[in-house]
Amino acid sequence: MHKIESKNVNFYYGTNQxxxxxxxxxxxxxxxxxxxxxxxxxxxxxxxxNRMNDLIDNTKLEGQILIDGVxxxxxxxxxxxxxxxxxxxxxKPNPFPKTIFENVAYGLRVNGVTDKKxxxxxxxxxxxxxxxxDEVKDKLKKSAFELSGGQQQxxxxxxxxxxxxxxxxxxxxxxxLDPISTAKIEELVYELKDKYTxxxxxxxxxxxxxISDTTGFFYMGELIEFDQTKNIFTNPKEERTQNYITGRxx
Amino acid sequence: xxxxxxxxxxxxxxxxxxxxxxxxxxxVLLIVVFLFSEGLGVFNKKPIDDDFxxxxxxxxxxxxxxxxxxxxIFDQKIKNWKEVGGKDEKxxxxxxxxxxxxxxxxxxxxxxxxxxxxxxxxIVKHRGVIxxxxxxxxxxxxxxxxxxxxKIKVSExxxxxxxxxxxxxxxxMGVKPLILGTLWVSLGAILIALPLGLAAAIYLSEIANSxxxxxxxxxxxxxxxxxxxxYGFFGLVIIVPLIQQLFNLPVGETALAGSVVLGIMxxxxxxxxxxxxxxxTPRAMKEASLALGASKWQTIYKVVIPHSASGITAGxxxxxxxxxxxxxxxxxxxxxxxxxxxxxxxxxxxIPATIAAELGEAxxxxxxxxxxxxxxxxxxxxxxVINLLVEFVTxxxxxxxx
Amino acid sequence: MDKDLKISRKKKINQAIxxxxxxxxxxxxxAILFVILAFLIYKGIGVLSWGFISEMPTDGMTSGGxxxxxxxxxxxxxxSMLFAFPVGVMAAIYMNEYVKDxxxxxxxxxxxNNLAGVPSIVFGLFGMALFVNKLEFGDSILAGSLTLGLLxxxxxxxxxxxxxxxxxxxxRQASLGLGASKWQTTSKVVLPIAFPNIITGLILSIGRVSGxxxxxxxxVAAYFLPKLPSGIFDQVMALPYHLYxxxxxxxxxxxxxxxxYGTALILIIIVLISNLAxxxxxxxxGKKVKMN
Ligand SMILES: Nc1ncnc2c1ncn2[C@@H]1O[C@H](COP(=O)(O)OP(=O)(O)OP(=O)(O)O)[C@@H](O)[C@H]1O
Ligand SMILES: [Mg+2]
Numbered sequence: 001m002h003k004i005e006s007k008n009v010n011f012y013y014g015t016n017q018x019x020x021x022x023x024x025x026x027x028x029x030x031x032x033x034x035x036x037x038x039x040x041x042x043x044x045x046x047x048x049x050n051r052m053n054d055l056i057d058n059t060k061l062e063g064q065i066l067i068d069g070v071x072x073x074x075x076x077x078x079x080x081x082x083x084x085x086x087x088x089x090x091x092k093p094n095p096f097p098k099t100i101f102e103n104v105a106y107g108l109r110v111n112g113v114t115d116k117k118x119x120x121x122x123x124x125x126x127x128x129x130x131x132x133x134d135e136v137k138d139k140l141k142k143s144a145f146e147l148s149g150g151q152q153q154x155x156x157x158x159x160x161x162x163x164x165x166x167x168x169x170x171x172x173x174x175x176x177l178d179p180i181s182t183a184k185i186e187e188l189v190y191e192l193k194d195k196y197t198x199x200x201x202x203x204x205x206x207x208x209x210x211i212s213d214t215t216g217f218f219y220m221g222e223l224i225e226f227d228q229t230k231n232i233f234t235n236p237k238e239e240r241t242q243n244y245i246t247g248r249x250x
Numbered sequence: 251x252x253x254x255x256x257x258x259x260x261x262x263x264x265x266x267x268x269x270x271x272x273x274x275x276x277x278v279l280l281i282v283v284f285l286f287s288e289g290l291g292v293f294n295k296k297p298i299d300d301d302f303x304x305x306x307x308x309x310x311x312x313x314x315x316x317x318x319x320x321x322x323i324f325d326q327k328i329k330n331w332k333e334v335g336g337k338d339e340k341x342x343x344x345x346x347x348x349x350x351x352x353x354x355x356x357x358x359x360x361x362x363x364x365x366x367x368x369x370x371x372x373i374v375k376h377r378g379v380i381x382x383x384x385x386x387x388x389x390x391x392x393x394x395x396x397x398x399x400x401k402i403k404v405s406e407x408x409x410x411x412x413x414x415x416x417x418x419x420x421x422x423m424g425v426k427p428l429i430l431g432t433l434w435v436s437l438g439a440i441l442i443a444l445p446l447g448l449a450a451a452i453y454l455s456e457i458a459n460s461x462x463x464x465x466x467x468x469x470x471x472x473x474x475x476x477x478x479x480x481y482g483f484f485g486l487v488i489i490v491p492l493i494q495q496l497f498n499l500p501v502g503e504t505a506l507a508g509s510v511v512l513g514i515m516x517x518x519x520x521x522x523x524x525x526x527x528x529x530x531t532p533r534a535m536k537e538a539s540l541a542l543g544a545s546k547w548q549t550i551y552k553v554v555i556p557h558s559a560s561g562i563t564a565g566x567x568x569x570x571x572x573x574x575x576x577x578x579x580x581x582x583x584x585x586x587x588x589x590x591x592x593x594x595x596x597x598x599x600x601i602p603a604t605i606a607a608e609l610g611e612a613x614x615x616x617x618x619x620x621x622x623x624x625x626x627x628x629x630x631x632x633x634x635v636i637n638l639l640v641e642f643v644t645x646x647x648x649x650x651x652x
Numbered sequence: 653m654d655k656d657l658k659i660s661r662k663k664k665i666n667q668a669i670x671x672x673x674x675x676x677x678x679x680x681x682x683a684i685l686f687v688i689l690a691f692l693i694y695k696g697i698g699v700l701s702w703g704f705i706s707e708m709p710t711d712g713m714t715s716g717g718x719x720x721x722x723x724x725x726x727x728x729x730x731x732s733m734l735f736a737f738p739v740g741v742m743a744a745i746y747m748n749e750y751v752k753d754x755x756x757x758x759x760x761x762x763x764x765n766n767l768a769g770v771p772s773i774v775f776g777l778f779g780m781a782l783f784v785n786k787l788e789f790g791d792s793i794l795a796g797s798l799t800l801g802l803l804x805x806x807x808x809x810x811x812x813x814x815x816x817x818x819x820x821x822x823x824r825q826a827s828l829g830l831g832a833s834k835w836q837t838t839s840k841v842v843l844p845i846a847f848p849n850i851i852t853g854l855i856l857s858i859g860r861v862s863g864x865x866x867x868x869x870x871x872v873a874a875y876f877l878p879k880l881p882s883g884i885f886d887q888v889m890a891l892p893y894h895l896y897x898x899x900x901x902x903x904x905x906x907x908x909x910x911x912x913y914g915t916a917l918i919l920i921i922i923v924l925i926s927n928l929a930x931x932x933x934x935x936x937x938g939k940k941v942k943m944n
Pocket of ligand 2 (some may be wrong): 042043045171
């Protein structure tokens with residue numbers, strides 16, 4: 001069974017069709033990169049996997065998206081449970097106006113966990129997973145805003161990990177960061193692959209090449225090509241893909 | 251030539267603009283100067299009418315009394331001169347109205363021609379006398395002693411329990427009942443307005459869709475635009491009788507009526523400012539919360555409200571400020587009794603209402619007039635503190651963002 | 653899993669309770685507004701007539717009209733704006749276009765904010781001390797207009813500043829880049845674009861000023877003066893003060909209730925019109941700007 005499956009997905013903002021007939025499948029414990037020019041629908045597509053687009057008025061979805069074989073848009077699906085299972089990391093670091101500790105504990109608390117010991121273990125564990133522990137262990141009670149941008153982004157990843165999702169969505173997670181922080185996050189993504197299935201949107205071709213197993217190229221709401229990353233970058237079947245990755249447009 | 255002219259024109263215009271830019275600062279400065287020069291003047295004055303004198307027997311040791319001592323003497327709470335440091339002698343109050351009890355019409359003469367003489371005579375004959383009468387009845391060979399009264403002290407002004415500036419012989423200028431009245435009414439108003447306003451702000455910024463918001467926001471702006479005198483009138487004809495009936499009171503003009511009216515008036519300030527603050531919460535921050543499985547409501551109270559806490563605080567403080575400074579509405583519905591309030595169901599009198607009600611009757615430059623300016627100073631200081639507080643609260647927020 | 657669902661359900665119930673409470677309270681506020689408006693309109697509408705707005709008050713202000721109060725308020729609004737509008741707009745231009753960020757700007761801003769927070773009764777005190785007594789204008793249109801003008805100043809400055817801020821910087825750069833001077837850029841490019849919003853601010857401050865009572869109590873307002881002023885050193889009646897007088901201390905409060913309802917309604921109508929005009933104008937100009 002595929003981890004994620006998308007079947008003939010169409011998506012509309014009002015009358016404007018943002019996604020056209022997207023079908024693909026993503027395997028467990030892989031990193032999938034979504035690339036394409038600005039406005040082609042990458043974020044829109046990514047946000048379908050945790051039903052983030054539900055929050056926008058006047059949208060419509062056709063087709064099916066399955067995670068672990070379950071239709072996530074089915075009536076019987078509980079959105080809370082889905083979002084617990086599918087974590088998300090955003091373009092800009094967006095910690096909450098809380099302490100470092102409380103940021104990571106947030107997902108547990110809102111999902112009804114009250115056991116103090118358990119929360120503490122989870123928080124420490126998640127911060128360790130993103131290799132942030134040594135940097136923050138003495139200031140867990142300090143505001144998360146006191147961290148650097150790169151640290152904040154790793155904290156946001158830790159925050160997503162704390163509720164133990166099986167899928168992690170990342171929308172251009174390094175676009176607001178400096179090269180060193182970027183490298184750290186890339187390394188982290190590579191390590192997280194053992195435990196999680198990761199889908200990442202990126203504008204950075206090298207990044208896609210370095211960290212992903214599979215790559216999907218979007219263009220004007222369509223999925224032009226979806227293949228092993230090495231194939232996409234060395235031997236694309238479509239001319240438009242070729243043009244994009246060699247930087248001729250976009 | 252031409253470029254020179256152009257340069258001059260540019261400079262001239264810039265100068266003109268700069269001048270306009272300074273007008274607000276200048277106004278604040280002038281307000282401070284005028285308010286405080288008049289207001290502080292009250293502490294240089296005696297709380298006794300310029301045209302009147304307090305006189306005692308020439309052999310009385312006392313030469314000066316404090317305003318509260320005089321008041322207590324005339325209220326007959328002090329009955330013996332030894333209580334104020336004099337000889338053991340019973341105090342005899344003399345009021346000019348009683349003159350005909352002591353002297354016959356003949357003695358007084360036609361049209362009270364001999365009044366001055368009679369007064370003098372009375373004072374000379376009574377060792378314990380204290381008399382209060384107009385300066386014009388002091389004859390050339392007056393044998394009594396004119397009693398000096400202490401100036402009004404700042405501490406007495408601030409802590410005095412009684413506000414009765416037209417009281418005779420000494421005006422009572424204790425602002426405590428007014429300050430407490432102002433605080434009670436404003437506090438009540440904010441207790442009503444804050445929960446309502448916050449609820450509306452949350453609804454408008456997080457729950458209502460854009461269509462409903464576009465209808466409701468102008469309505470709330472309208473609420474802000476209605477003049478306070480109209481609110482006062484509405485309070486007078488609806489809220490006052492309602493409160494009277496509801497609590498079965500002798501009069502409905504109470505602190506509570508003031509609080510209700512002020513609460514309604516403070517709503518738009520609180521709603522607009524806190525709603526702005528909430529809407530400034532980055533979308534990504536809210537989405538991050540939702541993506542972690544939080545419900546919308548959890549996101550609101552765990553992320554949106556903490557994030558906009560400073561804005562909400564600023565809104566609440568400004569709301570209180572509005573309430574404290576509001577004049578007409580309060581004047582019309584609180585009953586204006588200058589007593590220290592013990593419940594919200596009693597009439598009270600606030601500082602602004604006092605100024606509005608009394609300034610018209612206070613003679614220019616007199617003690618009463620200056621005392622009202624001193625009230626203005628208190629009000630000005632309160633609003634200044636409130637503004638600085640808001641400045642401080644919002645500044646802190648911008649710091650924490652970076 | 654079962655526990656998850658239970659928690660999820662609890663979350664939903666909490667949210668439903670909270671949201672319905674907020675929705676209810678919001679509509680409660682709207683209901684208050686409607687009660688106020690509906691009541692005053694219902695009581696006042698019967699009083700309104702041509703005579704009411706065009707006749708002098710008679711019988712100790714228990715009958716007749718409120719003509720002099722209307723005219724008085726119009727004069728005061730006009731007079732105060734004559735002062736506050738140009739000065740306020742110029743101050744805002746100075747703040748937004750000329751002065752650089754720094755302590756001067758911060759100071760002026762702080763002072764303007766402070767002035768905006770000063771209670772209107774304090775303006776009344778100040779106007780009385782400065783204009784009426786010190787400058788010896790007496791209780792007069794001049795003193796009242798200046799007092800009201802000072803009160804309106806921060807409002808005008810703030811709305812103008814916002815209007816200027818909304819003008820995209822590229823316009824300024826383009827104009828300056830073509831060799832235009834600062835004032836040319838401001839007067840020919842920035843002001844025309846900001847104009848609709850500035851006018852909107854003006855209209856809103858007119859609405860505000862026309863209802864102010866406390867500042868005119870001791871600077872201009874006449875209790876009863878059944879004739880029109882002949883100069884700027886005359887007193888006038890004014891609508892808000894008139895309402896205050898006849899509803900609290902008139903010769904016969906019960907008998908003048910009718911008049912009070914009518915006056916309150918006129919005041920509300922002024923506010924309604926100015927709010928409506930402002931939003932109409934904003935919409936109208938908003939469209940026009942977009943079309944260009
Ligand atoms: N909330 C929205 N309402 C209406 N249209 C939207 C909304 N969000 C995105 N769109 C439209 O959907 C299309 C796809 O947008 P999307 O954000 O998915 O692009 P993207 O590939 O992520 O671009 P970028 O690389 O710039 O992030 C765009 O044309 C955009 O205008
Ligand atoms: Mg995107």
